[in-house]
Amino acid sequence: MDNSVPVVSKIFCSSTPTTLMIRRRPIVVNGGGFVVTDLSNNVVFVVDGCGILGSKGELLVKDGEGEPILFISRKGGTVQALSTRNKWNGCSMDYQGKNKLVFSLTDPKSCITKVAPIRIHIEPKRHCKNWDFEISGSFADRDCTIIDCTDKIAAQMGKKEQIGSKDFYNVEVQSGYDKAFIIGVMAVLDNIHGESTRCR
Structure with missing residues (x-):
């Protein structure tokens, strides 16, 4: 029985849990994003941010062959400027x-709403609550979890202990969940926290 949860595409869903390694690009060398590899050190995804794209609030996820698969942008405009939350599409x-x-994805952008959870809605709508995924924990500490609306863990982020650097961490994506979608979420979190995808 197929229990995959494709968001970007079914081809990015795996029947077994997958560990992905994320390495930030050095700012001086092709800065503006990060590279995602599997445990065999094969490049699976590349994320380009402002340093490469040249635009604030825009991110691009490419597959291992360099083909663009996911474009992410922060919604702008007057209504957004007055809102206490940022919305990313x-x-x-x-x-x-x-x-x-x-x-x-909607995130709190003011200190007043900092305790509010980060919620993700999938299109077309298919959520079992008023959201499809929720992020808990701390991205800055490399310790956060993405759960679906049935409280199942979709992905869990952790530090690579032997390296101990925030420039290198791993994400374990559970079977059936869309790896490209999870990396897209990681890219947004990276940008929200002013890291490798943000303009310098």
């Missing part, structure tokens, strides 16, 4: 370059 990209909204 993730759009899948097909071979013709067309975008289709696949998820939106």
Whole structure:
């Protein structure tokens, strides 16, 4: 029985748990994002941020072959400026370059709402609560978890103990969940926390 939860595409869902290693690019060498490898050191995804794209609030996730698969942007405008929360939209990209909204993520952007959880909505809507995924824990401490609306863990982030650097960490994606989607969420969290994808 297929229990996969595709968001970007079913091809990014695996039947077994997968550990992905995330390494920030040095700012002086092609800065503006991070590289994602598997345990065999094969590049699986590349995330480009402001340092490469040149625009604030825009992120691009590419597959291991360098093909764009997910474009993420922070929603702007007057309404957004007055809001106490930031909204990010993730759009899948097909071979013709067309975008289709696949998820939106809302995060608190003021100290008043800092305790509010980060919620993710999938498109088309299929949530069992008023959200599909929720992020708990601390990205800055490399200790956060993404759960779905049935309280199952979709992915868990951790430090690579032997290295002990915030520039290198791992994410374990559980079986059936979309790895490209999880990396897209990691890219947004990276940007929110002013790390490798943010403009310097």
